Amino acid sequence: MVDVVVVGAGFAGLTAARALRKAGRSVVVLEADNRVGGRTKPATLAGERIDIGGQWVGPTQTHLLALAAHYGVTTEQQYDFGDNVIDICGRKARYKGETPGLAPADLEEFGGIVAKLDSLAGEIEMPRPWLAPSAAEWDAQTVESWIRANTTGEPTREMLRGVTRAVFSCEANEISFLFYLAYIASAGSLEALIGTRGGAQDKLFTGSVWQIAAKMADELGDAVVLGSPVSRIEQDKDGVTVTAPNGTWRAKRIIVTAPPAMAARIDYSPPLSARRDGLSQRMPMGCVIKVAVAYKTAFWREQGYSGLVVSDRTEFGPWFDRGTTLTKGGALVGFFDGGPAQRWADRSAEERRARVLDDIALYFGDAARSPVDYVEEVWTLSEHHRGGYVAVPGPGVLTGFGSALIEPVGRIHWAGTETADAWVGYIDGAIRSGERVAADVSALV
Structure with a gap:
């Protein structure tokens, strides 16, 4: 029996395994794919x-930068x-810097909306956006419905829809406005999310960010087992039994770093809590x-x-x-x-x-x-990812099921960029989540 099995050799899983080993715990990392890195490749x-x-x-994104410095990755x-290009609602323009080349009236409206979004996001304390005073109101809306209620110019609306696609890889009518604000809160501002310089x-x-994951895996050596898609997790009073096509492992605790929709493909005995199962069904990639x-x-x-x-x-x-x-x-x-x-x-x-x-x-x-x-x-x-960059909840999901993102279910602990307190959806967020869950589990084994 090992102390901890980690499911997933992305940045969250590798970070957790590295921290656990440093704390003197024995660990095995099971990765479904034939490579490490998760949503980096x-x-x-x-x-x-x-x-x-x-x-x-x-x-x-200081946790990723620190890890890169540790491994000598520059x-x-x-x-x-040069000039950026913006072509929205039939108006094409060249512009420099971070301020989009919209017509003056549209730029004024867009700037005001960005400031408003940052202000609303400031009311959220991560990683529990569902506790914000206006959480129920925000989670009852999609981003699209909020855009329509709070803007008048079509260029501003199209810009915000484009931002939603670019940042979340979904349409504005698919995503909870509360999650949108939580994402902004986790990054510090909307400009931080969409900006280039700074x-x-x-x-x-x-030479790629993926090489950092490869270096972590090399450090862990035989503890990382590739080609091992976990199919079943059984809990009992003494530990967990983890089954994959190429073997079975026993551990005191298990960390699952896959996003909710992918973690739901595992068979759990006993079944997961109703709240966690509900979350998994409502948070697609x-x-x-x-x-x-x-x-x-x-x-x-x-x-x-x-x-x-x-x-x-x-x-x-x-x-x-x-x-x-x-x-x-x-x-x-x-x-x-x-x-x-x-x-x-x-x-x-x-x-x-x-x-x-x-x-x-x-x-x-x-x-x-x-x-x-x-x-x-x-x-x-992608067989083991089914999308990116992040799992995206629709209206009602965070206020109804959000706490299940982080709450352990018995001996099962959750990590991954979706569970981060900062930079949700990013590599830095994945690293932070791995550090957090390793500290939690180390205290228990």
Whole structure:
């Protein structure tokens, strides 16, 4: 018998296992996939290793930055020189910096709404947004219904819908407004979520962020068992029995780091609490496809563009310059998010590639149609993830079932970025959750 079994070798699981071992506890990590990293994943684009999952880090994501420093992984500034492009409601504009190039009246309304959202989010104490004074009111609304009730200009509405897709990988009519505010609270501000310089997209990791997970796994050695999808967890008075196709393990406690919808695929004996089971049925993953395209040169830079395009005319997007200030090559990275991802996930890779190149060419010209390499990851169809970036609750879920995100069920403890007290949905949040649950479990075994 080991002290703890950890289900999942993403950043949450690896962090928890590392902390438990440091505290002198014996641990086994069972990972369903044939690799570590969870919602981070490496890929090769034009001979260079890139991240085809999570990739960026912001200045307040201090737990991820500390882990990177520990393993000697460096960061580079996200390329953001030149003009960004915004094309919303038939108005196309080039602009610099973080302030979107909307018409003056629309910019004023959008700025006011951003300030209002930050103010409302300030009433939330993470990680328990359902305890906020206005939680019931906010959780009774979708983001779309709140947008319609609090804005008048269609450009502002489209901007907020686009932000929802880009940040949550879902449509505004699918997500609880309380969760939207909780996400803002966990990041500190809406600008921190959507910003490049100084925001969540501030820097890239040299050689990929995934390598940090790989280094943690190497440190844990044989304690990490790949290709081990847990199918059953049985609790008794002495411990837990954990079953996977390739073996059975006994432990005093177990930590499950999978998001609720994926954790629900495990058979539990005795059954989970009604509240936890209800949560699992009501918190699906967002829908996302990530794409990276390499070119012989960064021709958009020569045209004075930064590479960032935000548009309501395209299915693909937003997209960014994949290079950094230190990179001479040409590459763009972007997403099908929410509705577009749902529409394109079941299409062929060739059809998706053609659509991506057409959308890029709409803004950067025909040179976009001649890439030297193309890589994609359809996260929505990934067997062990079924989407990203985060699990998304609809109205009524957090106030009705939210406490089950963190509350243990007997000897079963929960972690993962969805349970974080800061930077929910991000790698940093996953690390924080792993640290928190390791401390909780260490006190019990």
